[in-house]
Amino acid sequence: MTPFSYLRAQSLQDAIAALAAEPGSRVIAGGTNLVDLMKYDVEAPRRLVDITRLPLHGVIPTDAGGLRIGALTPNSDLAYHPQAARDYPLLASAILAGASAQLRNAATTGGNLLQRTRCPYFYDVATACNKRAPGSGCSARTGINRNAAILGASEACVATHPSDMCVALAALEAIVHVEGPNGARALPIADLHRLPGDAPERDVTLDRGEIITAVELPSPRFGRHHSYLKLRDRLSYAFALVSVAAALEIAGGRVVTARLALGGVAHKPWRIREAEALLEGAAPSRAAFAEAADRLLQGAVGLGGNDFKIPLARRAIIRALTQAADGAPQSQSRKVIN
């Protein structure tokens, strides 16, 4: 760890100004990711701007019938928030599939969105990694890549985004509210995370000094037909090898709306609108689910260690869609996969 200075921001404007003033500044919220990275000398901010005293807490109903989740809302508070749990069970389930109870208590909504990859080389400063040290090379491409991306990767970086929560947010088409030196703006979550391309050091599209203030959910539609299915190397407390957020609206025996997002397979939650469209209008069936899975996985390539993710993802998509269609979502505490 390198010494740093610390500022406890008193207002949002304070924080934004502080971030803009000093290039080496970083926001700290729950600290469950950033502090680890600092201890590993992966991140060495010159200044930490603590935003935890800012009024960005709380889960509030919106006029549009949705929910506005303050960026500082702890992951567990959100998962157990009565209205969130009732109207957005897919989101609650995804959150509870992640990390451990202790981590979820400390982790915040904003921090979860911006947590960094779990690629092992990113964490080890003795190795080459374009995301950590641009231009140094990508060790994962030919090294340990069991958890690497099968979709949307680039020559420069094959890392995955590790969040569970974000996969559900992608399926639910959440809106991310940010505020920065140039004022406030809102962007669909699909536009928040980026693909690595030739600039893998940039995980997201935010500009310097921008702070996430809230995440907004549109009015609920998937209270009944949904499932978050996470597959990992042990039954709890491990990042996803593959995860699926599936949400359906079914009427008259036909799928009216479908939302499908994958975690653990790409640099961002992976969603393809056409794959969803293939389901819409059809009766839920294994064949339809398989077709959607194939479309969503189109272009998937393995690097050796992660080849298994391609068939695994296909099966997981079919299973999660089956669970969703049956109204039998995967439980995160009972470990049997139904």
Place this chain on the structure above:
Amino acid sequence: MNDVLAYVGRPQPRVDGPLKVTGRARYAAEVAVEGMAYGAVASSAIARGRIRSLHLAAAKAAPGVIAVLSHERDPGLPDEDDPYLKDMGAVPGSPFRPFCDDRIHFSGQPIALVIADSHEHARDAAALITADYDAETPQVDLMAAKAAAYVPPEPRSGIPPPPPPRGDAQAAFAAAPVRLQEDYRVAAEHHNPMETMATTVVWEGDGRLAIHTKTQGVNNPKTYVCAVFGLDPDAVRVISPFVGGAFGMALRPHYDLLLATLAALTLKRSVRLTLTRQQMYTMGWRPDTLHTVALSASEDGRLTSIRHAAVQATSRYEDYQEPTVNWSGLLYACPNVTLSYELAKLDTSTPSDMRAPGAALGLYALEAAMDELASRLKIDPLELRLRNYAERDFNEDKPFSSKELKACYRQGAERFGWDRRRPEPRSMRDGSELVGLGMATGCWEAMMQPHAARATLDAEGRLEVACGTADIGTGAYTILSQIAAEALGLPIERVTAKLGDTTLPKAPVEGGSWGAASAGSAVQAACAALKEKLLAQARGMNGAFANAAIAHARFTADGVALASDPAATVAYADLVRAAGGDGIAAETEFEPDEEFTKKYASYTHSAVFAEVRVDEELGVIRVARLVSAVAAGRILNPATARSQILGGAVMGLGMALHEETVWDATLGRIMNANLGEYHIPSHADAPDIEVIFVDEDDRANPLGVKGLGEIGIVGVAAAIANAVFHATGRRVRHLPITLDKLL
């Protein structure tokens, strides 16, 4: 004998529990003294080569830094092997000597030590240290290295090489109607105890050192530092009363001890050095091992040959060895057996003993092969084992001191419901899950070592028993207190056990599951000697005792009484006062009975049964139930004994499904050196585990105890892997069985 207070054999809560849960138990990294300095180690980025230059200037200039030590300015450590070989756990070869030269032997090797005025300053400065290397291509792939495998020229002390072949296994195999030959492999593992390695060296002036270090036996680090630094043994005390788990990794001294002592001697002040979690992966590991097992049998399931060949990883600089294949000559009655054991060198640190070293790996391979044989023969796996039951140790051609393995099989099978098992794989299911039932046998040697112990009674009738052994979390404090309390007829609250200090009566390292049998026998003997002393004292004080022999005396909470006349009692207070001192003490040495061990082979056994559930489509495996039936002689404390078996079972489950140290083959570097990515079973993975202790009467030591630290893990991985086969019809012969291997 007294029958008033019986402690031995009853569940007794841990006597050290309250200290541990309230944080009052002080571990090596928690000892703080005035003026102490703090160390942090900078580690090598490469796995093999030489350091061309070290860049230390930034670290030296960093705030709070007192000194930076490295090989560059010779810190004065001896550069010949001899002193380092005084490590009681040394293996053949040339022990790792930090800071001796510019050579890099393994990734993460210490290249510099920063000493600063605070832990944070030391750590921050260590992060500023970089080096230029002349890197060479490392070899960390056992499959590739095995081409150069060799029979270790010098066996490791205390580890028997494979027994010579018996019969003609090759001919018997060729002639047999049923044959099987398969390769098995278990991934490399690390111990991952909760407590990281740490040493606090307290500089007491006049060259006197009090060294608090994490160790499984205080006498080893003491001998080691005295040899390496040329210190007077009378000036060095090593203290380690509490150990936060070790599983074998703290049998040998590690570089935290060496470097902290070096710093204290160089700076003439107290120094604390704690290693990081990542650095815990730069020392001692369960070696990656390749097994080939060939079995043959008659149609009715009698084994006609067993061959087991293992190639095991070791470091470039030492020949670590464990008895990996020997078990395959021991477990079953078979006339034709050939066992072989070879090593292959990797550019890693030296492996080390890890819970049931050798047996955990070797018996996985044998018991997985036995399951394959059973399925080929269409004989129930348990029945196959019974048909080949060994009533004798055929490796050494000796009878067993006791062997209740049949009772383990029977009681385990009954509790588990083995008779529910349908013989065909993939024949049992429950919803979307395939159900599999598997079993395996476990075995571990019941060893003993010489131990000394002292028992001291004070005027308040409080008893202290002392022994230089370690309690690494197994419950040694508790069982020794139970033995002592029962011997003297005292309530256990009046007994204190003292362990982990070189000023106490001598004991070797705590390993091999010999602690309970050896330290227990020593404490029992010390208490017996103390009773003789107390009685002798009573004889001089009360005429009624004049002719009393020990059999006539009763020891109670109040004092020594006559069995025939309880009214005749001499109070402990009076005895101690009359003896003229603070207390009456007796010290004895326990020596294992050589005659007995020459005549008999002594082993613990277990039968492990596992039920797994496998999602057919996704390959997700859940272990639903484990039953472990153990024969380990007399059980001193069913509560702590059960915990040992539970812990072993969970560790075995980790071996079967989760644990794997992952190296980058090009960099020779461990890429999952943290508890987030090195997966040990989580609570969700740990199933219902039932532990059965079967009655077993053993005479190898006066207590009838065999030891329990390791047997709990042996056989578990095989039972689970066999259950996965039964569920899915898929044989995965390379542990851990992660879901991708079932897709």
